[in-house]
Every structure is written in structure tokens, then in C-alpha cells.
Amino acid sequence: MTRLQGNNQGRTVLVIGTLIAAVLIALALFAVRGRPSAGEGQTVRFDLTGQPVLGREDAPVTLVVFEDFKCPNCKRFEEEFMPQIRSQYLDTGKAKLVSLNFPFLAEAARLPVDDSKLAAQAAECAFVQGGSEAHERMRQIIFRAQGPESQVWATKARLKELAGSVEGIDQARFNTCLDNDETAAAVDADERQAREAGVGGTPSIYVNGKLLPSYDAATVGAAIDAALQ
Template sequence: MSKTNTNKSSSSFFWIVVIIAVAFLALIIFLSKSSDKPEKSEAFNFDYSNQPFEGDEKAPVEIVEFGDYKCPVCKQFNESVYPVIQKEFVDTGKAKFYFMNFPFINTDSHRSAEFAETVYQVLGNETFWKFHHLLYSKQPKDEKYEKVDYFKLDFLKKTLAEISSDKDVKKVEEAFNNKVYKDAINKDKSYVTELGINSTPTLFINGKEFTGKSYEEFIQQVQNAAK
């Protein structure tokens, strides 16, 4: 296959992914929002320090996702929508993407959020994101999954071991047992309470909640924020 044909195939594949992601974003917004919220005129002032993010530190736009590792819609977002946001905005230096915790489904939600936060605190940003994406990929598709404890500590440790050394896993386990994640998790939860967030995933763009229903509206809000 010629280089030109290869480029065309890659471009076509990307736009197919974009179209699928647009459909998924519309579905995700529909499923995750219990009611329409009016857009607030003032942006919320997040403290982004000590928060995991992907992208250029100097990017002008901050995108925040509040998520739950037990949430099936968050899994769909992570696998179908986030890669498009990453390619369009994060990899191009237009935006940074932050993840903040809203663990609400069951005990698993809290345990996995606390363990992932510990990974960030102990092993750093790069390892956190590898673990973050891997953990979502391992979320079962059983419709009864939300009601079942699945993310036990041994499972979380084995998942981390896929991308880290045994020595690092032991470091994280010790820090987890010592609750080094406590302040960071409480910080995320305080935002959830203050902002009245009641579903996941919930997105913010430069401090303003995304309340639209289409990917086009999302792009427009990011572009407006960049100005």
C-alpha cells in the first residue's frame, strides 16, 4: 500500500472514530444527566494542584471529568469519547485533561478511587494514567456489575502489577493502608458537594460545567474557553 493510501486510510479511520464518539457522547450525556442544568455564568475556581492530568502543562484550557471506576457510562466515555478528545485537544496542546473522583456506586467505587489516587501520589502522573485506563478496560460488562463488589484490593494490586514492578506495588499497598489518599479524595468530594454534581461522567471546561448534548457543543465550549 502506498504512503498516500495509508494516510487516507488513517484519516478515514479517525473520522469514523470521531463519528462513533459523537454518538457516544450524546448517549452518555443523555444517560448521565437526570435533568438539564442551566449553564452558570461564573466559572468555578478549581485548585488543579496535585491533580492527575494529561496534556501540555501550558495548555490554555482545563477539562475536568468527575468519574467513578464502577460506572459503565464512564467506561464508555473512557474508551470511545476520551480518545477523540485526546487527539483533538490534548495531543495538540489546546487542553489539559484532569480526572477527579466521584465514587458513589458502592464500596468498590471508594476502594478503587482510593487505590488509584494512591498510585498517583506514590508513583506519579504517568503511572496513574496507565492504571486509570487499564482499570476502566477491566470493568466487567455484566449488567449486575454495579451491585457486586469486584475491585477487591488483590485485584487492584494485580492490575497495577501489569504496569509496575513488585516493589512499586508494595509501596502503593503500604501507602494505601496508611491512607495517604485521604486528603486528595476529600478534596474531590468537596467539589462534588459544592458543585451539586449528581452523576458521572460530569465534565467541566475551564470551570464551567458542560451541559450540552452534542460533541459540536463540546467543541464550541472548548474553543470559547481557549479565547
């Protein structure tokens, strides 16, 4: 610590300044600790305008799911639990699912390429072309191709290759969308919503704005059933 040198008057000014700074820090800490974290028993409101939707638009219950394509638990949710949720609630019109991006894993791992964001941009490029159906098909293909969390695998070249398997996608248009980062702003907007809501990881699932403690089909189903009552 650098200390000021000087006479008694200087020392007095230093002490007073230190005391004022300590009071301000204490007040700031009190304000932060006294504010409940978003999602802790609260209902969070999301802007879902223009987002990909599975299920009927007029379904009475809304699921909001934040995912990262590099997240192994997201892959498990999609492959192990989503089929049951889809058949029991989405296909029956009881609920709809809105998919939002929270691409944080590549940045957290300090990878040289932010392929979490690139994968999210690829899914959004499919959405721009073919709507929710194309978005869902692209999402599933990316999750099936998921590589190690600690490695860069969702490169633009690989994502273009995967898009070639998505029905209804114009490859040239998709390539241009991805190369020009045309959907980067949409992905950033999703991430802002995640951070503003206090999302701490993926997958994070909200049922009518309330964060669920787990992502398994039983927990999600119970929350939907409760919301329907």
C-alpha cells in the first residue's frame, strides 16, 4: 500500500478520507447483500418477442430455457428429458417452450475461439431462415455433434457442415449469415436477459417466470402441472 507522507494536517485529511471511504463501502455492501437475487422465489419477466417457440403460441404455461451448446447437461436435458416433456406438455397444448441462448462456457474456459457464441449464432441463422422448426432441427444437430467442453469444436466450418443436414436451409444464405455474424446481436440480447435474471448456469428452466431447482422431466412436469391448476 502506498502511504501519503506529510505533516499532521495531511495525516488528518487522510484519516477523514479513509473513514468516509469505509462508510461508503459499508453502505454499498449493505445495499448489495440486502437485495435478493433474481430467481430466488421471484417471478422473472423475459422479453420473448421474436424468439423460437416449441408448442402452441397460446399455451397457458410458458417454459423459458437457457442453454449453451457446449454444456453437457444441456445435451442430457435435450436427449433424455425433452422427449417426455414434449409429448406430455408441448404436443398436447398445455405448455410452450421458448429457447434462449446463454453462451458462457467458452469464455469461462478462456478458449481462443468463443464457440459457445458461434454455435448459438448458427442456431439463430437457421431460425432467421426457417423459423422455429429449422431452429429446433439445427439445435438438435449441434447437440448431437457436441464435443468436449474444454475444446473448440463449434467452428464456423463445422457449423456450416452441420447446417447442410438441416432441411429447408439454403446453405449459401446460412454461410453468409454465419460469416458476417448477422445474428450476434440476437445472441447478445439473450445473454443480457440471462445475466439480468441472475442465471447461474445451464440449463436453467423457468416455468411462468419461476426458476426450477432442477432440469429433469419430473421436476419440469410437476411445475407445469402446478401452474395449470
